[in-house]
Amino acid sequence: MSSKAQVQVTFHWIYVVLAGAVILLFFAGMVVRQKSVAEKELTSEVVRIMESILAGAGVSEKTKNVIDTSGLADLALYFSCTEGVGEFGILDGSSRAQNARDPLFAPQVIKSPQLVAWSLPYAFPFKVIDFLYVTAPTIKYAVFSLNPSNDLFDDFEEEFRDVGNVVRLQTPDAYASLASEEYFHVRVVTDVADLHLQSVPLQLRSLDDEEVSLVELLEEKAVYYQKKGTMWQQRGEVEIFSLGNGDDFSDGMGDSSAKDPAVFAAIFAGTPEQYRCNMQKALWRLELLVPLYQKKEERLEWHYIGEGESTGTCMNFLTSNSARKNIEDTLTHLKESAEGCRRGSAGSCTELIAVARELRILNKEMGLDCIPLY
Numbered sequence: 352m353s354s355k356a357q358v359q360v361t362f363h364w365i366y367v368v369l370a371g372a373v374i375l376l377f378f379a380g381m382v383v384r385q386k387s388v389a390e391k392e393l394t395s396e397v398v399r400i401m402e403s404i405l406a407g408a409g410v411s412e413k414t415k416n417v418i419d420t421s422g423l424a425d426l427a428l429y430f431s432c433t434e435g436v437g438e439f440g441i442l443d444g445s446s447r448a449q450n451a452r453d454p455l456f457a458p459q460v461i462k463s464p465q466l467v468a469w470s471l472p473y474a475f476p477f478k479v480i481d482f483l484y485v486t487a488p489t490i491k492y493a494v495f496s497l498n499p500s501n502d503l504f505d506d507f508e509e510e511f512r513d514v515g516n517v518v519r520l521q522t523p524d525a526y527a528s529l530a531s532e533e534y535f536h537v538r539v540v541t542d543v544a545d546l547h548l549q550s551v552p553l554q555l556r557s558l559d560d561e562e563v564s565l566v567e568l569l570e571e572k573a574v575y576y577q578k579k580g581t582m583w584q585q586r587g588e589v590e591i592f593s594l595g596n597g598d599d600f601s602d603g604m605g606d607s608s609a610k611d612p613a614v615f616a617a618i619f620a621g622t623p624e625q626y627r628c629n630m631q632k633a634l635w636r637l638e639l640l641v642p643l644y645q646k647k648e649e650r651l652e653w654h655y656i657g658e659g660e661s662t663g664t665c666m667n668f669l670t671s672n673s674a675r676k677n678i679e680d681t682l683t684h685l686k687e688s689a690e691g692c693r694r695g696s697a698g699s700c701t702e703l704i705a706v707a708r709e710l711r712i713l714n715k716e717m718g719l720d721c722i723p724l725y
Contacts (some may be wrong), residue, residue: 363375386517402448408468409483421464430457432628442548451583454629455483459621462535463487469546476711477725480636482612484619488516489535495520496542506610519605530554547576547583556581573617592630594708612670634693641686648678681710683689685687
């Protein structure tokens with residue numbers, strides 16, 4: 352009987368231990384599940400708030416905003432764009448925000464207690480849309496040029512002087528001694544065509560490959576490179592949709608000293624794919640705007656006809672049967688080229704830039720004696 356009782360007691364305690372373990376696992380599972388749900392809700396809320404902040408920054412033309420993200424300092428944010436749809440969110444998280452309308456150019460990954468959002472209007476040749484650039488004080492931009500009078504780089508350095516993450520390198524020795532200084536990412540920006548043939552600066556070689564990148568700005572294209580050991584590996588190149596900042600440049604609102612938003616987009620875009628993808632949004636907006644300017648061109652025609660000028664200087668600018676280019680035909684050509692470029696037709700993008708430049712020149716010449724188109 353004593354032996355039987357001992358066995359019963361043993362089984363009793365085994366039962367108690369098993370039951371306790373099941374209960375403990377149940378509550379542990381509940382805690383883990385609630386924590387997971389709470390974290391998911393938190394990330395969703397963070398992404399939603401960021402979406403609102405960035406949307407506001409995007410419409411605040413020609414402004415630079417510093418966004419406090421100290422609560423996310425330990426988390427990494429990612430930015431991407433595919434087939435005309437931009438996306439950002441918390442890396443390795445399920446929550447994300449998508450935008451198929453507004454161009455946003457940013458590094459692929461940002462980890463920082465602050466974000467910097469800068470907005471510039473994009474004219475091609477009239478204002479099309481606002482570009483939003485997102486970066487951080489933890490992203491270092493090392494601008495290397497042997498040309499001491501590069502206005503673009505001067506503008507870049509001056510604009511981000513308060514952020515302190517843009518440095519100028521004006522000698523080969525300065526480039527060779529470039530160091531990371533605990534930055535999360537280092538991007539070299541240069542107008543030196545063969546810089547990628549040189550080795551990665553010595554003090555950057557110990558960094559992970561994805562932490563160091565290079566973009567060469569060469570006339571009407573930008574070429575992207577990624578660190579690969581001690582050398583640079585090309586990632587691709589893009590055509591820069593810029594009309595340049597010549598004497599006849601205007602942003603469509605009378606600002607002849609405007610910074611070149613398309614070139615800055617190439618500087619801030621994490622990859623060539625991201626640049627092309629966001630430019631698709633701008634081209635789609637351009638296609639929608641051209642018909643509005645075609646209507647305005649028609650109204651200008653009626654205005655001058657009503658003034659008794661069925662022919663003459665102003666009407667020749669608007670529409671003409673002569674061999675001279677006119678605004679009516681150029682607008683039609685602009686819309687066709689924009690659609691072809693957006694769809695990837697060969698040669699359409701180069702043609703689009705040429706047509707936009709022609710329209711800009713026509714509009715400026717017309718504005719000397721007549722009502723301009725924009």
